[in-house]
Amino acid sequence: MKDIFEILKQEILFPLNVKGNIVSGIVKSYLSNHAPFFVTVMVTHRCNLSCRICPYKGNDFPMNRNFQAYCSSNMHDEIDASSWFRVIDNLKKNGIRLVVFTGGEPLLKEDVFQIASYARDSGLFTILSTNGTLIDDSNARLVSSNFDSTTISFYGMDETHDFHTSEGAFEKASKAALSLSKTGHSAGAAYILTNRNIKEFEKFSVHGREKGISYIRFHPVHYDKELIPSREEYQEFYNRFMLLKKQNPSFFVDHAFFIESFQKRLCEHVCPSLKMQISVSPDGRLLSCCTYPVELGNLLTQDLGEALKNADPDLSECEGCCLNTQQYFDLINNPLVIFQHYLKEEFRTEP
Secondary structure (H helix, E strand, O other), X not given: OOOHHHHHHHHHHHHHOOOOHHHHXXXXXXXXXXXXXXXXXXXXXXXXXXXXXXXXXXXOOHHHHHHHHHHOOOOOOOOOHHHHHHHHHHHHHOOOOEEEEEOOOHHHOOOHHHHHHHHHHOOOEEEEEEOOOOOOOOOHHHHHHHOOEEEEEEOOOHHHHHHHOOOOHHHHHHHHHHHHHHOOOOEEEEEEEOOOOOOOHHHHHHHHHHOOOOEEEEEEOOOOHHHOOOHHHHHHHHHHHHHHHHHOOOOEOOOHHHHHHHHHOOOOOXXXXXXXXXXXXXXXXXXXXXXXXXXXXXXXXXXXXXXXHXXXXXXXXXXXXXXXXXXXXXXXXXXXXXXXHHHOOOOOOOO
């Protein structure tokens, strides 16, 4: 039987260039059931764009009533770098090995590179999740030297992307990918599927490779119901995706059953919060996630392990997110199931 660490490295974390003992640390921490798989660190809620699907921009999405309570609190308070160092120490102490820096737009946080550098030097694998508009040749090397990998969000080609975000955003994000590729940095695209862009993904894939994008991952839109593709559109997308993945599996890195589950999530709800992932707000509060943020404690004053042990968030009104798929449900409840899917062979569970 293949080594489970190598499986995870090759099939799940390979696009991010995860190497060495970080792979073992991430897997061991998760399989021990003592730590979530990753943490989303929201260093700021400030942003330079006005995306249609963003709940932090005051868009009126019925499913996000919980955001009203969160946004009416001290959402705009931000802790400084030294306080983030304490949070990172807290995360590492409790087995976290994978941290995603996001926002808002994380690059608007003045000391984000200092914070990311501290996390990386502490042995954590750091990912930057960005809209890409603030990256160019002048700071690309600074990004690559402080983050292990970068994911840039895309919503289609040209005007379609700008329709979802802001005018001129597509050109800037595309240039960001090219700038990062020049440094040898691992830059991927997170393509958020909507009914406005689902038929453009092939054209974008060609464009992305030309700009140095090393891989592409797909996420279903989940906030704006008017933009959710139909089952027929998802099925057509799935068929085309499978053909392209056979031709270039290292670029189209999502597994088939993950893509297939986009259709199923329209009627099924599974939640990976707490086991798969947790989030930290800009002021250091521990949240159930960044999609449906229920406050669980404060990582400046509480130990993460103790906070999770006592956590029992009410997520009954949440209608799901891009993690609401069978892939993550399997990983939460039986981690070996997902590796069996990937390898298409039987696993023997050791006693």
